[in-house]
Amino acid sequence: MPELPEVEVVRRGLERWVAGRVVADVQVLHPRAVRRHIAGAEDFGARLREHRIGLVQRRGKYLWLPLADNRSAVLAHLGMSGQLLVQPQDAPDEKHLRIRIGFDDDLGTELRFVDQRTFGGLSLHGTTPDGLPDVIAHIARDPLDPLFDDAAFHEALRRRRTTVKRALLDQSLISGVGNIYADEALWRARLHYERPTTGFTRPRTAELLGHVRDVMNAALAVGGTSFDSLYVNVNGESGYFDRSLDAYGREGEPCRRCGTPMRRRPWMNRSSYFCPRCQRPPRVVS
DNA sequence: GCTGTGACCTGAACGC
DNA sequence: TGCGTTCAGGTCACAG
Known part of the structure; x- marks a missing residue:
């Protein structure tokens, strides 16, 4: 998609x-x-x-x-x-x-x-x-936009009483991130999708944004080579969509970092893929 | 005002 | 073979 x-x-x-x-x-x-x-x-x-x-x-x-x-x-x-x-x-x-x-x-x-x-x-x-x-007008700039404001994003994250994957998918905070790239960026950042954003430090936000940008740039670099003169492509089944993914869709396969089998969890009528060892769930506060 | 949830939609994959 | 069910997920309306 x-x-x-x-x-x-x-x-x-x-x-x-x-x-x-x-x-x-x-x-x-x-x-x-x-x-x-x-x-x-x-x-x-x-x-x-x-x-x-x-x-x-x-x-x-x-x-x-x-x-x-x-x-x-x-x-x-x-x-x-x-x-x-x-x-x-x-x-x-x-x-x-x-x-x-x-x-x-x-x-x-x-x-x-x-x-x-x-x-x-x-x-x-x-x-x-x-x-x-x-x-x-309510859609935020995307992280590849030169005018995207990293500091403002960090402050907005901390103000929200939400979790990190929800925040990544909230197009009013940061646009362009969908379920696949959210999982990929979180895997790279070693963050569990349910991690609350209120405690995020500036370095953690910066690292996460860096991974989001890296994942998108990598996909863009591959995708940019695959359309020809008559085909303005966004075909979810072919070509660049076969980009190498580290998390999404890899349930049961070994984590490419530590070898632990990747897991899939139902989440917001979707799925979240993560490594249970690299991406530890947050401690539940009771 | 903020946050979370479900509906929308179609076709592939799957189970029986 | 054929039928029914589940799953995929971006956005928005709505509920709490």
Whole structure:
């Protein structure tokens, strides 16, 4: 499932193959794919037509295509299974094709939003003075953003009465981290997912952020090599998604540090993978 | 205001 | 073979 590195790969692909093109027509094939566009599918298409796509931006797992000639942007979230593909116009429709965007040029390609589980979607929104879609103003900067404020993140962590994995997944504190990279970063930092954040020291926060950035940069480095001219890829099943993971999905396999079998625990309707020896659970305070 | 929980959704994997 | 169940997880609405 797409997390920040995958979304960044998509952003780069869109920047190269879609930015600067003028929308000719929009076809919404599944209403749920534009459910965040309150005015509905017809309005979504009408507002896009004849507008030029500007430079593609990203924050965390959201990316957006600004309309170059007005103060609005097409906001995209890939959810768990979304893909944005640049395909030849005559290519067969994908099974889960939800939205098709055609362009007013002779390049012969179109933008397709394909999404099996329909957790993702596109919508059109006004932008703030600094170009951010207004509906994601609450989303924090991501740790690869040069303007991410490490000190402010540390203070926010200490103020929260929560645990470290919850905090990593809270997009209002830090964006772009999903279940996989949270487990990976916690394994690297030797932190149990239920560790309370209130007692975090500055060095501990700094170390954790360092591991989050390392994991994301490593995935980005691999992912960045795998899309070609016609395929703006966020395919969860192929290529760079086979990145080497140290924690996620390794239940029963030996910890790559100490050899202890890795464990999986149900957690918030998800799973948490950890090493019971390297990542000791916090002592329960009664 | 802050924190935690469940619904949404589809298809693969699994058990019987 | 076929059916039912479980699991995957990002976001948001809602409850406490």
